[in-house]
Amino acid sequence: MENTEILTQLGLLYLQQDQSTTAFQHLQNCISIDPRNEQSILALGSALQLKGDYDEALNKYRPLANYNQNSGQLWNNIGMCFYGKQKYIAVILLRGSA
Numbered sequence: 001m002e003n004t005e006i007l008t009q010l011g012l013l014y015l016q017q018d019q020s021t022t023a024f025q026h027l028q029n030c031i032s033i034d035p036r037n038e039q040s041i042l043a044l045g046s047a048l049q050l051k052g053d054y055d056e057a058l059n060k061y062r063p064l065a066n067y068n069q070n071s072g073q074l075w076n077n078i079g080m081c082f083y084g085k086q087k088y089i090a091v092i093l094l095r096g097s098a
Contacts, residue, residue: 008040054081
């Protein structure tokens with residue numbers, strides 16, 4: 001399947017059903033087709049954050065931050081990753097640059 005909209009929606013639905021493995025597959029497939037698909041990247045990163053995998057979530061967010069610097073949701077999620085990693089100074093600096 002090559003429809004990124006459908007892949008994203010399937011991923012989100014599987015996340016709602018607590019089927020994270022299947023959700024990750026759909027979201028990863030979407031990102032492999034469209035590496036700039038903001039909704040899929042944010043969904044995948046958010047799911048990783050909920051699992052406490054902050055470093056992997058930040059790795060997903062990094063490319064998105066390079067070309068979409070005005071996304072409030074993205075910067076909020078990045079800040080929460082640093083907060084979860086107890087990198088409080090980074091959160092303050094991130095907030096100060098906003």
